[in-house]
Amino acid sequence: MFKILKYSFFDLMRSRWSYVYFAFYLVLGFVLLFLNNDVDKAIITLLNIIIVLTPLIGTIFGVMYYYNSKEFTELLLAQPIKRSKIFMGQYLGISISLTLSMILGLGIPFVAYGLFRSAAIFNFSLLLLVGAFLNFIFVALAFNIALSNENKIKGFGFAILMWLFLAVIYDGVFLISLVFLNEYPLDKFSLIATMFNPIDLSRILILLKLDISALLGYTGAVFKNFFGTNMGLLTSLGILMLWVIIPVWRINRKLRKKDF
Amino acid sequence: MRSFLLLFLLLQFTLQAKTIEVCASCKVNTIKEAVDIAVDGDTILIRKGVYKEHKININRAIHIIGEGRPVIDGEGKTESIFAIKADGFSISGLKLINVGMSYTKEIAGFFVSHSTNFFIKDNLLDQVFYGFILQRVKYGVIQNNMITGKAVNETSAGNGIHLWKCNNVRIEQNSITGMRDGIYFEFVSKSHISDNKSFKNIRYGLHFMFSNNDEYHHNEFRNNGAGVAVMYSKFIKMHHNTFHFNWGSASYGLLLKEINDAEIENNIFEQNTIGINIDGCNRINYRNNHFIRNGWALRFTGGCYANIFEFNNFMNNALDLSYNSRLNDNKFEGNYWSEYSGYDLDKNGIGDVPFRPVKLFSYVVNKTPEAIVLLRSLFVDIINFSEKVSPVFTPDNLVDPKPLMKEIKM
Numbered sequence: 001m002f003k004i005l006k007y008s009f010f011d012l013m014r015s016r017w018s019y020v021y022f023a024f025y026l027v028l029g030f031v032l033l034f035l036n037n038d039v040d041k042a043i044i045t046l047l048n049i050i051i052v053l054t055p056l057i058g059t060i061f062g063v064m065y066y067y068n069s070k071e072f073t074e075l076l077l078a079q080p081i082k083r084s085k086i087f088m089g090q091y092l093g094i095s096i097s098l099t100l101s102m103i104l105g106l107g108i109p110f111v112a113y114g115l116f117r118s119a120a121i122f123n124f125s126l127l128l129l130v131g132a133f134l135n136f137i138f139v140a141l142a143f144n145i146a147l148s149n150e151n152k153i154k155g156f157g158f159a160i161l162m163w164l165f166l167a168v169i170y171d172g173v174f175l176i177s178l179v180f181l182n183e184y185p186l187d188k189f190s191l192i193a194t195m196f197n198p199i200d201l202s203r204i205l206i207l208l209k210l211d212i213s214a215l216l217g218y219t220g221a222v223f224k225n226f227f228g229t230n231m232g233l234l235t236s237l238g239i240l241m242l243w244v245i246i247p248v249w250r251i252n253r254k255l256r257k258k259d260f
Numbered sequence: 261m262r263s264f265l266l267l268f269l270l271l272q273f274t275l276q277a278k279t280i281e282v283c284a285s286c287k288v289n290t291i292k293e294a295v296d297i298a299v300d301g302d303t304i305l306i307r308k309g310v311y312k313e314h315k316i317n318i319n320r321a322i323h324i325i326g327e328g329r330p331v332i333d334g335e336g337k338t339e340s341i342f343a344i345k346a347d348g349f350s351i352s353g354l355k356l357i358n359v360g361m362s363y364t365k366e367i368a369g370f371f372v373s374h375s376t377n378f379f380i381k382d383n384l385l386d387q388v389f390y391g392f393i394l395q396r397v398k399y400g401v402i403q404n405n406m407i408t409g410k411a412v413n414e415t416s417a418g419n420g421i422h423l424w425k426c427n428n429v430r431i432e433q434n435s436i437t438g439m440r441d442g443i444y445f446e447f448v449s450k451s452h453i454s455d456n457k458s459f460k461n462i463r464y465g466l467h468f469m470f471s472n473n474d475e476y477h478h479n480e481f482r483n484n485g486a487g488v489a490v491m492y493s494k495f496i497k498m499h500h501n502t503f504h505f506n507w508g509s510a511s512y513g514l515l516l517k518e519i520n521d522a523e524i525e526n527n528i529f530e531q532n533t534i535g536i537n538i539d540g541c542n543r544i545n546y547r548n549n550h551f552i553r554n555g556w557a558l559r560f561t562g563g564c565y566a567n568i569f570e571f572n573n574f575m576n577n578a579l580d581l582s583y584n585s586r587l588n589d590n591k592f593e594g595n596y597w598s599e600y601s602g603y604d605l606d607k608n609g610i611g612d613v614p615f616r617p618v619k620l621f622s623y624v625v626n627k628t629p630e631a632i633v634l635l636r637s638l639f640v641d642i643i644n645f646s647e648k649v650s651p652v653f654t655p656d657n658l659v660d661p662k663p664l665m666k667e668i669k670m
Contacts, residue, residue, distance in 0.1 A: 044636075048641075168638050171634055171638070174634065186628070215632050
């Protein structure tokens, strides 16, 4: 597995797209800090970008890589190696290289602007952690889609649709249901609804540390008691972890029966 | 001129007031005794030491000076330490501790009633139920006192400086913490509150009720349970104050309820859940205020008419403005909004496109508070954008026609 991980990792590291992705974050980080000159404020802006873009890039990269390396994969499958090892190697290779691009791309400008001297270091590391989680989750989801669809166009379509659903449509439906069910106590409902969308969950996780904590408390004790504590943080991270484990488990299950 | 001087000297000699010393080994060893023998104009000098006394009644124009900060211990008795009913007295340099708590009586370190022309300064008050209670007093000064308490809940705690039916009082340079309300005004007029620090009080840093023509400025209100509340008052001037870190589920920097004809200028509102909560307030001018990183910078509830917001900075607030109706009679002009994304082609420092401070999302949150969990979601950005292009739900005349391109320097 590690050999395959190494191959796909270095393959991706050599590819142009990793550099483009890295450079994008690098430029973004510097521009944000140049415009704001305040690490704290830059983190809020960065949050908006990370929760939208990281899943998108993860999804597209995941699907693209699967379809592009299909021939090589088939070649590997002819060898006496376990299927799960091949695919887990590839999956980890993509996820780790994407995460590395993000962490380095954002880390360098923030460190250069004095992150270590700022109190925002905890928020920033949480942001990177959440970004890393989103990478792992969405690459896994993309692999799931690609494995289930032999047709490239269909696979891409579904992948983009999944991203669109989780990033935009889900929130829309959520908001409409909140407005529609206005007369009922909604705090528990919205708490649970956020758990079913990794993008929402990561957004709230960061916002709690930045500006939303008191605003949430305004609406009801349920939020405050849940999100305001360390227990809430740990639970949220645990659920993000589940969002990684379940798709990965499904990849492995799918692999066992798939006829290549 | 010379005869005047002579007369003055003569008066000095004939009216020479005496000084009474109080200490453990002096002839007079309790403050009560000293107060009893003193006559108008006398000075009582209290030497360093601990005096276990309470219910010290003062009804003459005497001057009490503490030397080396003597401690007066009320021993938790349910009586005020000083009960004063006199004109022209002064007290300074004391430390008052342990005033007992009562649910039925008003007990304070200094209980002053029906007095005029007095001066209470440089005292420390620790673990007092109420710090100062002033009733029906005029022309008094409370200066440079430090009041600390350990209030647990609102019912069993008292206020730092409590004024009822007073006028022309000055409250200056005091520091108040751990009480119920830092400073409380009820039926107080023509008074000034300046340069005070009120922090970590369990209810309000400053609380105004039915008090007209007052002014408060250069104060700092920090980490109070619910911020500062100004209610049912007219002609109040509030300027150069700092309201910050009033962060919690029911907190605001400043709560205005039924306030008319006030001036709010040069204040800083930083990191409050709600910067200013405006409820039924009319004809108020807001100028040169800075709203920095609040949850809501301004939140309107109830009908508000003819308010003017000019030259304020709105920087990095989660929501700049929350508005409860579709009608708007308030004027927003020439403010700086950090969310403004317009351009300035003629380079006159004023944006060419009007700014709409009320977002659709803040309208939705007003209707359904739970929707706040969607803050900063991509979907919310999209609906805000579409509402900005063609307003349907938010008042269409609530615009800042001349938004500034650059923030106003403090």
